[in-house]
Amino acid sequence: MALIVEFEVPREKFALSETLRSVPDATLEVGRVVADAPDSITAYLWARAPDFDALEAALEADPTVRSLTVLTESADERSYRMTWNEPIDLLVHVMTEQQGTVIHAANRGGAWALRVSFPEGDALEQAQELKELARRNEFSLDVRGIHRTDEYRGAKPEMTRPQQKALMAAFEAGYFEVPKGVTLAELAEAEGVSHQAMSERIRRGVHYLIEQTLVTGGGGDDDENENDE
Structure with a gap:
């Protein structure tokens, strides 16, 4: 711990x-x-x-x-x-x-x-x-x-559904590959959200994954926070 x-x-x-x-x-x-x-x-x-x-x-x-x-x-x-x-x-x-x-x-x-x-x-x-x-x-x-x-994770919001969807869409479209398979603007347009919203969701989602998997070893809950940014 x-x-x-x-x-x-x-x-x-x-x-x-x-x-x-x-x-x-x-x-x-x-x-x-x-x-x-x-x-x-x-x-x-x-x-x-x-x-x-x-x-x-x-x-x-x-x-x-x-x-x-x-x-x-x-x-x-x-x-x-x-x-x-x-x-x-x-x-x-x-x-x-x-x-x-x-x-x-x-x-x-x-x-x-x-x-x-x-x-x-x-x-x-x-x-x-x-x-x-x-x-x-x-x-x-x-x-x-x-x-x-364990107390800290309980007090923090889990990864949200929009963040999960943004990360999956980015991964499947090759956004994380070198060279990139899609730009952030193209990804945002395909998902029907603003450029800023897509940027925020990917950034927050990646930060959550790093903190939970590399630092604390925790995980998210797919069934919660479906409507949050």
Whole structure:
């Protein structure tokens, strides 16, 4: 059984603070972080911004970004794979010393809200270690909650029927193949939904599958949430 710890950390102590300073209207959401090595961290990012050219210029100039690849794009949202250029002390500590996995992060004003999965252990001890790490690095770390994964899954919505249908349609049409067998716009038109709705359903569905299968090992319920987005 794993533990989920939710906390906030100042954005300059995590990543992409220069990007957020340059493009303050951008909304960034990290759906998965992979520590390939202590000095190599790959993140998968979803972004909304009024000007994607400005956002991508800021990302490429950000000192924490080593490389940037556009994965998907639409009029109002894009997804990226990026390698962070410098190890982030907090993140590397979480990944290596405590065997933690960052499963979600989102910028909120001047802070990042992170959700981290840990192997079963003493939650209070792990939270205290994180707070001590923050104190040594002279920044604040606000623990928002600690959950067992069974409790956490019970409190979260399952994958919805529209998300399941969108993922199946995308898979069957070759959307996930290289090269793609269909564009997102074509997929949305075939399913009779807006481009934005299809993008949101695929993104949320993929995020759910990663979190449930690779992180918590749970599963969805096909009979529930049929009408939700």
